[in-house]
Amino acid sequence: MGKREKNILIAFILFAFGMLAKKYNTCIEIILLIVAYITVGKSVLLKAFRNIKRKEIFDENFLMTIATLGAVIIGEYPEAVAVMLFYEVGELFQSYAVSKSRKSIADLMDIKPKYANVIRNDKIETIEPDEVKLGEIIEIRPGERVPLDAVITKGCSTLDMSSLTGESLPFEVEEGMSILSGSVNTSGLIQAKVTKEYFDSTVNKILDLVENAAGRKSKSERLITKFSKIYTPIVVILAFLLATLPPLTFDSSNWKEWILRALAFLVVSCPCAFVISVPMSFFGGIGAASSSGILVKGGNYLEALADIDTIIFDKTGTLTKGVFNVQKIELYDSSLDKNKFLELVALAEFSSNHPISKSILKCYKKEVNKNDIQEIKEIPGKGIEAIVKNSRIVIGNKKLVDVPKELNIDESGTTLYVSINDKFSGYIVIADEVKATAKKDIENLKNLGITKTVMLTGDNEKIGKKVANELGLDEVYTNLLPADKVYKFEQILNTKINPKKKIAFVGDGINDAPVLARADVGIAMGAIGSDSAIEAADVVIMTDELQKIVSSIKIARKTIKIAIQNMTFAFVIKVIALVLSALGIASMWEAVFADVGVTILAVLNSFRVLKVEK
Incomplete structure (x- = not known):
């Protein structure tokens, strides 16, 4: 039992004995009620006096202090204790509600690793994660949390990544695979080489994001804050006028009655x-x-999510799996064989993290000799220029590689054209697959009222239209460089029909960072471990599931609906109770029940948003 609960219980017992003592001894009654008042109300009184010193006068603590001290001064001790007692019960209920709301975030905060086992001089040292250096080998035992982003060098295991992704399915890992900080090793002993220091790790970036989320208030929250600052001084003035004007003008014999009405008015007016x-x-x-x-x-951003009517998608890794496989290798230079051709291309693509580059290295199947690479230059939206084995290799689209005019290449997939020593040498066809649930997820978004779905891709027109038609998208724009995507986004933004509605962009957070930052709501898909995704996006979906976009919009709309219900209900009940207290129909007892009751009902209603449809 916490301190607040103990104080409430003690005050309630004293209050009950005080009410019983009323029949026998008034002096004992008053003493018991005053002790009960101080026990339950001292924190409120202290807060009110501290705030007055800071010139932050008009808040709920100030209102409760005036109302209850006023009741004590005129001898209405039971009312004073009851008001403070029920106010504290309401505050207790509220703190419980906040704790419950925080639970899912608190669970996420538990992903912070407490230590790391580092292998130094053939010995294991247990140290703080932020003391581990880049490239050091760490050991993760079964049941331990992965402290830093790393690549497995020894062993295999199963990871529980539910704290990062929200999904409980186990993830199998083995040598050569990357593991992310925050996940839990559930089976085998593994050793891994650290790829990111703690400050730059996935877990630290996520924790920083969550810790700062509460500071970014919605318009509704800012409006309520401004409203309460204006509202509270007004009700204090009205209460003062209610206590003084009637006795001074037409009812001089009923000062106590009008003061009680004013105190009840203050209790009801509390903006909790x-x-x-x-x-x-x-x-x-x-x-x-x-x-x-x-x-x-x-x-x-939650508020903006609820107002989305247009969603713009990147293609690769968002609507498609982003897992490319080489489908065809065609040579145009008869002096080359396929193995030599593929080797040169693999060397040129070696340093790139792009899925297409990885598919070529996967097809090559051999170990790349880094000594054969002299220079590699990546050209965004076009391809790669490299010097490998003393040969100049250019790989990319037709914007970068001169393709003979007589060649009419029309492949269903991404086509990489290859030039060796300024001579067109051949091309490679690589294909991606649409995500299995993508079509259904797009349908679900449209069922939610998303009126326009658009795809922006750097891929060619044939592939872009094929994917768009398969998924039922409304518009598709192809052959776009990163800068072209921003321009096209601006065009869509300027032509939207309803200016009050928002546009979301969904991408992988790396090449799409400029558009993610420009959108009303930037959503990074499958962004686990992606630094630029966490930094550029407003909403980060830790897995690559499109269904999570549907869930996020549902949660946002449910949140707004509940917030509006709470505001409306609180306003209506407050107005009615204020009128009744001013007319003398509602006493301080009814006033405190009205105030605490409205707060508790609003809190209970807020609980409903925590129920998420899986």
């Missing part, structure tokens, strides 16, 4: 329900999203 209901809703929404492996950087 307003102040807590909207932030609680948004905080709960962010927590619900994070438990599903969706990281939302703040309430403002």
Whole structure:
């Protein structure tokens, strides 16, 4: 039992004995009630006085202090204790609600590794993760959390990545595979070479994102904050007028009655329900999203998600699997054989992390001799220029490689044209596959009211249209460089029908970073371990599932709906209770029930956002 709970229990017992003592001894009654008042109300009184010193006068603590001290001064001790007691019960309920809303985020915060086992001088040292250097070998035992991003050098195991992705399926890893900090080793003993220092690791970037999310308030939250600052001084003035004007003008014999009405008015006017209901809703929404492996950087982005009517997609790795395989190798230079041709291409593509480059290295199957590589230069949106084995290799699209005009190449896949020593030598066809659930996920988005779906791709027109038609997308734009994507996005933005609606861009967060940053809502797909995704996007989906976009929009809309319900309900009940208290129909007892009741109902309603449809 916490301190607040103990104080409430003690005060309640004293209050009960005080009410019983009323029949026998008034002095004992007053003493018990005053002790109960101090026990339960001292934290509120202290906060009010501290805030007055800081010139932050008008808040709920100030209102409760005036109302209850006023009741004590005029001898209404039971009302004073009851108001403070029920207020603290409401605050306790509220803190419990915040804790529950925080739980999913707190679970995510548990991914922070507490130590790392580093192999130094053939001995294992257990140190802080931020003390491990790049390139050092760490050992992860069964049941331990992976402390840093690394590549397995020895052993095989199964990882639990649910804290990062929201998915409970185990992930098999073996030598040569990358592992991410924050995941849990569930079976075998593994050793791995550190690829990122702690400050640059996946887990640290995610934790930083979550810790800063609460600071980015939505428009609704900012509006409520401004409203409460204006609202509170007004109700204090109205309460003062209610206590003084009637006795001074037409009812001089009933000062106590009008003061009681004014105190009840103050209790009812407490802005707790307003102040807590909207932030609680948004905080709960962010927590619900994070438990599903969706990281939302703040309430403002959650609010924007709810207003989306247009979604623009990147193709590779977003709508398609991003797993390329070489389908065909065609030579144009008869002096070359396929093995020699493929070797030169593999050497040129060696340093690139692009899925196409990886597919070529996969097809080559041999170990690349780095000594054969003299120079590699990547040209965004076009391809690669390299000098390998003293030969100049140019690989890319027709914007980079001069293809003989007589060649009419029309392949269903990504075509890489290859020039060796300024002579066109052949081409390689590489194909990607559409994600299995992509078509259904696009349909689900349209069922949610997404009126326009667009695809922007650097791929050729034939491939782009094929994917767009297969998925039922509304528009597709092909052969785009990264800068072209930003330009095309601006065009779509300028021609949208409803200016109040938002446009989201979904990409992998690397090549698409400029568009992710420009969009109303930038959504990074499959961004686990991607630095630029976490930094450039507003919403980070830790897996590559399109279904998570559907979930994020549902959560956002549910959050907004609950926030509006809370605001409306609190406002209506407050107005009614204020009128009744001013007319003397509602006493301080009814006033405190109205205030605490509205707060508790708003909190209970906010709980609903935590229920996420899987």
